[in-house]
Amino acid sequence: MFWPFLIMFFTIFPQEEKYAAARDRLVKDHIQSQGIHNKKVLKAMRTVPRHKLVPPSQRPNAYLDRPLPIGDGQTISQPFIVAFMTQLIDPNKDMRVLEIGTGSGYQAAVLAEMVDQVYTIEIIRSLGEKAEKDLSDLGYENINVRIGDGYAGWPEETPFDAIIVTAAPDRLPQPLIDQLAEGGKMVVPIGPVNQIQELTLIEKKNGKIRSRSVAPVRFVPFTRDTL
Ligand code: SAH
Numbered sequence: 001m002f003w004p005f006l007i008m009f010f011t012i013f014p015q016e017e018k019y020a021a022a023r024d025r026l027v028k029d030h031i032q033s034q035g036i037h038n039k040k041v042l043k044a045m046r047t048v049p050r051h052k053l054v055p056p057s058q059r060p061n062a063y064l065d066r067p068l069p070i071g072d073g074q075t076i077s078q079p080f081i082v083a084f085m086t087q088l089i090d091p092n093k094d095m096r097v098l099e100i101g102t103g104s105g106y107q108a109a110v111l112a113e114m115v116d117q118v119y120t121i122e123i124i125r126s127l128g129e130k131a132e133k134d135l136s137d138l139g140y141e142n143i144n145v146r147i148g149d150g151y152a153g154w155p156e157e158t159p160f161d162a163i164i165v166t167a168a169p170d171r172l173p174q175p176l177i178d179q180l181a182e183g184g185k186m187v188v189p190i191g192p193v194n195q196i197q198e199l200t201l202i203e204k205k206n207g208k209i210r211s212r213s214v215a216p217v218r219f220v221p222f223t224r225d226t227l
Helices: 002-012 014-032 039-047 056-061 079-088 106-112 125-137 174-178
Strands: 068-071 074-076 096-100 117-122 143-147 160-165 180-190 197-205 208-217
Touching: 002 014, 014 039, 014 079, 039 079, 039 106, 056 068, 068 125, 079 106, 079 180, 079 197, 079 208, 096 106, 106 117, 106 125, 106 143, 117 125, 125 143, 174 180
Parallel strands: 096 117, 096 160, 117 143, 160 180
Antiparallel strands: 068 074, 180 197, 197 208
């Protein structure tokens, strides 16, 4: 049943076959080879069609291991960084995850492949609305998009088993710490605007916060005044 369907699909959409092959190469050469071993993460990275979440002019670059412009001065994160951050939260199918900084929707889609519900907040309306439409066109039914300032988190849906922040604040937003479940993990790049930031892993255990720096990174700024 499965193979004839795949062969038919790729006969009708030969371009999709090329993208799928490029995606496999990206995972093998840039993600697996750089130490990402979580099978669920690798499978999600092989599945999510990044080319459908970037502007048409960027499609030829969709499977390079690079951040790409998505308009409004923002970027879709580098695939390796998406895989790395996702592996840090150790996703499973029962989890409810909050993302701050929807951008293109790519990180949200990668999460949605592995967890129960994804809640994602974007401060730039045009980006958030585009991502919501693209994700729904791709068939994701477990991604909830909200336009707003992610600093406040999503109080109605708290607590979250994991929180991924994809824009860099200069210090940790306290409301997000408060919305993390007991035993939960948060990954957030912390540091000054347009400089190197520290990707930080935060864990809440017995009500206490443990924080450690895991890698130097460079993210777009976490803004407060765009709305
Ligand atoms: N996760 C995205 C990466 C987007 S870049 C992806 O996979 O494509 C970071 C995004 O964070 C930008 O779109 C930016 O507008 C958004 N952002 C910055 N500050 C924010 C805030 N306070 N609340 C919500 N989104 C914010």
